[in-house]
Amino acid sequence: MERLAFSSSSQWYREGQQASFVRARKSSGGVLDLVEVARPAGDMSRPALPDIVLVEDMLGCRRVRGDLGGGRFDLTTRKGTLAVAAPNFATTVINDESHQLRSLAFPVAQWRSVLDEAADGRFPLDNFCIYGRVFNSPTVRSLLRNLWALGHEEGVPSRLLARAAGCEILAELCRLGGTPFTSAKGGLAPWAERRCLELLQARLSEDISLDALAAEARLSPFHFARMFKQSIGVPPRVYLTRLRVEKACDLLERTDLPVTQIALEVGYSSNQVLARVFTRHMRVTPSDYRRAVRDPVRSIPSQWPADLAPATAAPR
Known part of the structure; x- marks a missing residue:
């Protein structure tokens, strides 16, 4: 394994020893990093990275051995199998055959405050029980598929799309991991709804962020996204696309x-x-x-x- 310090998954896939295996990469201002790789059989371990990384196996593999931060495993995967690698953990992965993966990285620096606010400060960043688990979730796969499709449509995911989609995916991962996010109560206050719709209209040509909209409503990005949907009927990114x-x-x-x-x-x-x-x-x-x-x-x-x-x- 390389003895270099990498500041993110995005940098690892640009400059690390697996850079030649990358088939597609979409990064949204450091909010989310999406990467698709086609890798040969063998040792595909990597150094510790400061990101929570969700991985989808696009083909399946007869035998995969390693450790993603939740203990050692030795198993067969199927198409659509999902796993989450822990942040700041040097992962070990050895595959018996070539395979194709899609990964979605959540830089902890970008998501720490969102996770804390959404879980009332109870998010177990260092020992989240879903780390290293191989699991099946049609909901997560659907969210990933939609994010890739929308990212392709826009060229790269906008900051609004990336943050909103990330909140949805993390909410489902936390539910599966036994640490559900606190639920939003009701929709936006009338003044907050009016202000946010005005802001979306006025800044239509900009890459407006979910954080900026949430700040106008005096809410966390996670709660704002849920409350906006309750008030308007669609997520902020869908509403913005309609306006455009x-x-x-x-x-x-x-x-x-x-x-x-x-x-x-x-x-x-x-x-x-x-x-x-x-x-x-x-x-x-x-x-x-x-x-x-x-x-x-x-x-x-x-x-x-x-x-x-x-x-x-x-x-x-």
Whole structure:
């Protein structure tokens, strides 16, 4: 094992001995680090890292031996098997065959206060009983899959998406580990709801963080995310995406701005990112949408669902 100090999982996968095995990497401002690796059989141990790392086995392996911080194991894994490696622990992992993994790292420096607030100061960071366990959780797998898909859609996960998704995943891991987070009581106060919706609208083009919204409501990020959903009906990241798509529609209808400029105006890094998000929600590209609202009789795509067609469209 290398005798180097690595400040994060992200740095380890960039510079460590397994860097050549990385197939995809998405990092969101140090809030979360997502990595996909395809590794050969053999010793895949790593030095201690200051992150809680959730790992999903994408293929399964006939035999895996090692220690992730919860005691030694020797077992067979299946596709979708999950495990959590403890922070500040030099893990040992030896595989009998090549395999593919996806990992999600929570830098402790970013998440310590969230964990303390969500668990009323009772989160056992050093001896969390889920460390080193191999387990199955459809909920965690679904959350991971959605996070990867949304990260691909946006290029990298926004800070709002990363923090909100991280809170959901950690909440489920803590439930499975016997340390459930305290539940939020009710939704946002009317003044807090109004202020947060105004802030989202005003900072649509920015990579606004969940922490900033939570601070406006005078809540922890974890409790804010749950209370926002209770009040609005959807998580903050979903609401923000809806606002951005609605604003993009408005600019496509009313202006001649290039699609690239519209993407920047609504908070996306490129026209390709806007196209992916817009098409998923509207089932039509931004350019086709603009043509349709400018000349609805001639330009409405035949595949456009009736419930999404612009109100200006004439009967066909």
